[in-house]
Amino acid sequence: MSHDLPDLIAKGIRDIPDFxxxxxxxxxxxxxxxDPEGFAAVxxxxxxxxxxxxxxxxAGLEARGFILAAPVALALGAAFVPVRKAGKLPARTLSASYDLEYGTATVEMHADALPAGGRVLVVDDVLATGGTARAAVDLVRRAGGNxxxxxVLLELGFLKGREKLTDVELHALSVV
Known part of the structure; x- marks a missing residue:
């Protein structure tokens, strides 16, 4: 059964309160x-x-961003680069920290993950407050990428994460 993309996305995302x-x-x-049809469409x-x-x-952000970024990389004939939580990558890394509601978090990517001047698309599942997104963009640039x-699959517009990415072309398949 064929659906349009907004319908597939709306039906494929469920709200889990207090998690x-x-x-x-x-x-x-x-x-x-x-849903193979919905996943493929996204x-x-x-x-x-x-x-x-x-x-x-x-570049895919840990963890759910990996799920979308890897097949997008294949579809584009591009490399996949993981952006992970601190301490999860085995070789020399670059790191970027960002603020959370209570404290900070850090993401890393391999320092040699990108060729100088490499053209990089950053992919994640949800854009919320924009902290992780901003850190990932900064990491790509520090590694020499453009x-x-x-x-993103979904932007939580009410959290205003877009405001932290004004220097990047941001595209969300769905905004709530």
Missing amino acids: PRPGVMFKDITPLLA VAAIAERHAGDRVDAV VVGFS
Whole structure:
């Protein structure tokens, strides 16, 4: 049964109240990932949006961003570069820290992950407050890459994460 993309996305994301802590409404994408038609449509939509950008690498943010970024990289004929939580990558890394509601967090990528001047698309599942997104963009640039765009499945517009990415072409398949 064929659906349009907004319908597939809306049906494929469920709200989980009070996860991971009280007051948070978690956006669970696993139903969308379990739907081959929906998953394929999301990957195709992100890849099609950036097909003309001559992407050399797709950087995916841990953990759910990996799930989308890897097949987008394949669709674009590009390398996949993981951006991970601190301490998870085995070789020399670059790191960037960002603020959380209570404290800070750090993400890393391999220092040699990108060729100088490489054209990089950054992909994640959800854009919330923008801290992780900003850190990932900064890491790509510090590694010598040029960010050609930042794509997400879902943007939580009310959290204003977009405001931290005004220097990047941001594309969300869905905004709530």
